[in-house]
Amino acid sequence: MKKKILLSVAILLVLIQFLPIFKVENQSKNPGDLIQNNTVPADIVQILKTSCYDCHSNDTKTPWYGYIAPVKWLVNYDVQKGRKHVNFSNWNTLSSVEKIKVLDECADEILMDEMPMKIYTSMHQDALLNESQKEAFASWVEQYSEELYNQ
């Protein structure tokens, strides 16, 4: 009986790998990317790449467990949701006003520890931001928003 259950679970696990749920695809070329097309200070690039880009860009670095269902579905669901909300790979398609609004929301969420999400930092300790990084990000947002506003 135990063997049968184990075998059924194993078969089920294999079968669910082929279900096309929450598919996420990366793009190698992103001509509208924030980092590639704008002068972003090195410390901010580091923050964006380590703490934001996995969910908020077309350049998601998926860990090994992110390829195995059902974990894959959860990871891809978060990435889909993240890209839909803010996608830094499409940054230059936004108007200056939209960029200022997105930046303001990003700074607030980072200052309030709402981003990066806890489920993400539990698996990516390097994505955790310390107080000085949060302040640096908020200062950059203020400065960049001012530049965008005066364009």
Add this chain to the structure above:
Amino acid sequence: MKKVFIISLLVSGLAMLSFTNYKNKPIEQSNQAAIQVPANVQVALDKSCTMCHNDASKNLKGKTKLSFDKLLSADGYPSPKKMAKFLEIADEVKNNSMPPKGFLEKNPDKALTETEKSAIIAWAQSEAKKLGAK
């Protein structure tokens, strides 16, 4: 007697100089003006928003994300931030994200009526436009 005359001449000269300086001193002006809130909007904001979104609020998240004190005063947030905040206010009220559901469950009397929502949205959008949003 001569001394008294010279001293009083000096004093009046100095007084005249300082008066001229005062007159020529430019009036320090902020590049932003305080934002006026229509009475009906103010009532709605006081009912459902400002108790969390003010500088003295104990709600850290609420006051960090938005302080009406900083939003409305001339020397508060810089203009880009004010514009962003007005757009966010309009979005949050439109999407019924604010006031938060949990807060409304405990304080059902703080829910905004449709008229109040429309007034806040229209005001926030109009202020955002004044600050440069399209």
